[in-house]
Amino acid sequence: xxxxxxxxxxxxxxxxxxxxxxxxxxxxxxxxxxxxxxxxxxxxxxxxxxxxxxxxxxxxxxxxxxxxxxxxxxxxxxxxxxxxxxxxxxxxxxxxxxxxxxxxxxxxxxxxxxxxxxxxxxxxxxxxxxxxxxxxxxxxxxxxxxxxxxxxxxxxxxxxxxxxxxxxxxxxxxxxxxxxxxxxxxxxxxxxxxxxxxxxxxxxxxxxxxxxxxxxxxxxxxxxxxxxx
Amino acid sequence: xxxxxxxxxxxxxxxxxxxxxxxxxxxxxxxxxxxxxxxxxxxxxxxxxxxxxxxxxxxxxxxxxxxxxxxxxxxxxxxxxxxxxxxxxxxxxxxxxxxxxxxxxxxxxxxxxxxxxxxxxxxxxxxxxxxxxxxxxxxxxxxxxxxxxxxxxxxxxxxxxxxxxxxxxxxxxxxxxxxxxxxxxx
Ligand SMILES: Nc1nc2c(ncn2[C@@H]2O[C@H](COP(=O)(O)OP(=O)(O)OP(=O)(O)O)[C@@H](O)[C@H]2O)c(=O)[nH]1
Ligand SMILES: [Mg+2]
Numbered sequence: 001x002x003x004x005x006x007x008x009x010x011x012x013x014x015x016x017x018x019x020x021x022x023x024x025x026x027x028x029x030x031x032x033x034x035x036x037x038x039x040x041x042x043x044x045x046x047x048x049x050x051x052x053x054x055x056x057x058x059x060x061x062x063x064x065x066x067x068x069x070x071x072x073x074x075x076x077x078x079x080x081x082x083x084x085x086x087x088x089x090x091x092x093x094x095x096x097x098x099x100x101x102x103x104x105x106x107x108x109x110x111x112x113x114x115x116x117x118x119x120x121x122x123x124x125x126x127x128x129x130x131x132x133x134x135x136x137x138x139x140x141x142x143x144x145x146x147x148x149x150x151x152x153x154x155x156x157x158x159x160x161x162x163x164x165x166x167x168x169x170x171x172x173x174x175x176x177x178x179x180x181x182x183x184x185x186x187x188x189x190x191x192x193x194x195x196x197x198x199x200x201x202x203x204x205x206x207x208x209x210x211x212x213x214x215x216x217x218x219x220x221x222x223x224x225x226x227x228x229x
Numbered sequence: 230x231x232x233x234x235x236x237x238x239x240x241x242x243x244x245x246x247x248x249x250x251x252x253x254x255x256x257x258x259x260x261x262x263x264x265x266x267x268x269x270x271x272x273x274x275x276x277x278x279x280x281x282x283x284x285x286x287x288x289x290x291x292x293x294x295x296x297x298x299x300x301x302x303x304x305x306x307x308x309x310x311x312x313x314x315x316x317x318x319x320x321x322x323x324x325x326x327x328x329x330x331x332x333x334x335x336x337x338x339x340x341x342x343x344x345x346x347x348x349x350x351x352x353x354x355x356x357x358x359x360x361x362x363x364x365x366x367x368x369x370x371x372x373x374x375x376x377x378x379x380x381x382x383x384x385x386x387x388x389x390x391x392x393x394x395x396x397x398x399x400x401x402x403x404x405x406x407x408x409x410x411x412x413x414x415x
Contacts, residue, residue: 032389033389054307056303058296058299058303059299060270060271060272060295060389061271061343062388062389064271066271066272066292066295066296066299067292067296067300094389094393095393096272096292096392096396099289100292100296
């Protein structure tokens with residue numbers, strides 16, 4: 001593993017008493033064998049020093065995810081005196097375990113949809129993406145898309161993928177954020193790991209911001225109802 | 230309506246499950262046994278008893294049973310414990326067990342092995358001691374039967390995509406069964 005890659009700054013020791021905790025769950029979703037578990041392992045390498053649980057994988061002998069993979073990281077965010085504990089989990093993409101996916105998705109604060117670049121998988125990508133949109137419609141959970149296996153010889157062009165999946169042509173969301181990230185999760189090259197890191201931090205920031213706003217809103221409402229006015 | 234393909238409930242292992250269930254029925258005074266399934270650790274269901282409860286999806290039961298086995302195995306490593314015998318889920322009104330039966334070898338390669346699990350679901354007031362005793366008693370027979378069942382062994386050797394096709398075939402059989410029985414009634 002390379003150490004030359006840019007890593008988030010190492011945290012300075014902070015006093016526990018001053019630190020607030022935010023707990024977040026980020027989930028990897030997508031069709032079978034798209035690379036969710038591979039990305040999960042890459043994240044453990046990238047954020048190794050922030051990892052706080054050993055993590056587990058419930059998988060078949062073929063390494064297909066049977067239930068899920070799950071691990072915890074703790075990221076100290078010094079300026080805001082906030083520690084973010086992130087549970088990263090993956091679901092199974094195999095159709096025969098379909099009924100378990102909905103449970104794993106529960107309480108997810110953000111989702112990475114992992115799509116497969118192979119042209120032959122476009123239908124499976126669509127089906128899985130629609131299933132995800134259906135489950136997250138009510139909670140309006142933030143989603144980023146990881147278009148994986150860019151190294152495949154028959155990899156779909158990004159424009160075709162955006163088109164087929166009915167995503168914005170300019171690959172930008174309403175807030176101007178990147179929608180699709182092109183990755184090669186199986187690669188150990190720093191450049192490839194860096195894309196995964198960017199994708200992950202991008203989603204994490206969105207989710208943290210969203211949670212902070214929600215917390216503030218709740219706080220203000222309490223103040224209002226508490227008769228501060 | 231047939232909800233379990235004949236292939237899974239009329240094979241020799243299924244016959245053993247039926248025998249287990251009858252024995253339980255005779256010896257126990259309380260607590261019904263809703264269903265029994267033999268699967269491998271990859272949730273490939275190999276057999277189900279004939280009167281498997283019609284409201285339970287045998288496939289989901291197999292997946293949960295195998296996941297429970299996976300969690301149990303992980304916990305065993307975590308606690309650096311010895312063999313894993315059994316994992317249990319207890320709900321308001323029923324109980325679910327995954328009992329480890331043993332290992333089957335699928336080829337010459339020593340790491341080509343699969344663990345077999347016996348899943349049972351019953352009422353909450355099921356006679357626990359009796360079920361465990363029967364599961365232990367039947368385990369070697371089930372293991373022996375699977376070891377000599379080429380169909381079951383082939384199924385366990387299948388890759389995920391081969392298995393998906395195999396399941397589609399099984400589903401087709403079920404639908405054609407239902408259709409022909411409707412045709413018969415009319
Ligand atoms: N060529 C190529 N192969 C990849 C890439 N990422 C993952 N793979 C391979 O794809 C296969 C499936 O990867 P997994 O990470 O297990 O896929 P998954 O999405 O977790 O699959 P399920 O758990 O079955 O849903 C493995 O053989 C990986 O090595 C990639 O970027 N390029
Ligand atoms: Mg996986």
